[in-house]
Amino acid sequence: xxxxxxxxxxxxxxxxxxxxxxxxxxxxxxxxxxxxxxxxxxxxxxxxxxxxxxxxxxxxxxxxxxxxxxxxxxxxxxxxxxxxxxxxxxxxxxxxxxxxxxxxxxxxxxxxxxxxxxxxxxxxxxxxxxxxxxxxxxxxxxxxxx
Amino acid sequence: xxxxxxxxxxxxxxxxxxxxxxxxxxxxxxxxxxxxxxxxxxxxxxxxxxxxxxxxxxxxxxxxxxxxxxx
Numbered sequence: 001x002x003x004x005x006x007x008x009x010x011x012x013x014x015x016x017x018x019x020x021x022x023x024x025x026x027x028x029x030x031x032x033x034x035x036x037x038x039x040x041x042x043x044x045x046x047x048x049x050x051x052x053x054x055x056x057x058x059x060x061x062x063x064x065x066x067x068x069x070x071x072x073x074x075x076x077x078x079x080x081x082x083x084x085x086x087x088x089x090x091x092x093x094x095x096x097x098x099x100x101x102x103x104x105x106x107x108x109x110x111x112x113x114x115x116x117x118x119x120x121x122x123x124x125x126x127x128x129x130x131x132x133x134x135x136x137x138x139x140x141x142x143x144x145x146x
Numbered sequence: 147x148x149x150x151x152x153x154x155x156x157x158x159x160x161x162x163x164x165x166x167x168x169x170x171x172x173x174x175x176x177x178x179x180x181x182x183x184x185x186x187x188x189x190x191x192x193x194x195x196x197x198x199x200x201x202x203x204x205x206x207x208x209x210x211x212x213x214x215x216x217x
Contacts, residue, residue: 007174007177008173008188008192009173009176009177010177068174068176072174073168073172073173
């Protein structure tokens with residue numbers, strides 16, 4: 001597998017974003033435990049942990065995109081543009097497909113204890129991919145105009 | 147940390163863009179821009195690479211004293 005090389009600023013940023021994601025994830029899990037302890041179950045386990053993990057991953061990816069720490073300096077501009085377009089298309093397509101699948105199955109269930117756990121996870125994935133696609137597109141637009 | 151105008155002027159003297167210097171050094175243009183603007187403190191290895199590309203010494207580009215006070 002080809003090793004992706006980042007320069008030192010990108011590496012330091014990635015370490016910082018990773019640390020922030022870890023702190024965010026820890027905070028969310030602690031809050032989830034606290035809220036569950038109070039008797040409010042917003043999602044049945046283990047779906048609550050999955051969704052919190054998705055939130056942490058989304059934060060990390062979006063920060064990397066916004067901080068120019070997603071692709072290394074060795075990548076050619078054409079390849080970066082191709083990758084950007086690919087990520088936007090794949091992310092948007094994944095969001096649409098997952099959302100469509102969820103709508104067809106009518107499985108969006110927000111309340112806990114309704115028996116189905118695929119709906120909330122489907123929705124979370126849709127939101128995650130949509131956010132990534134949006135951040136990628138906005139960053140690309142900002143970069144092009146700067 | 148102030149802007150590194152000596153780096154910028156050395157680059158301009160060679161008529162090189164940030165992108166060209168960044169490619170020669172092996173970093174992204176954003177990293178070189180951050181160094182010039184004083185937003186990032188590069189490692190010694192990166193400083194040496196930049197000096198080699200621009201044909202200057204570390205003292206000429208990065209040393210801070212009364213004579214070479216950064217703006």
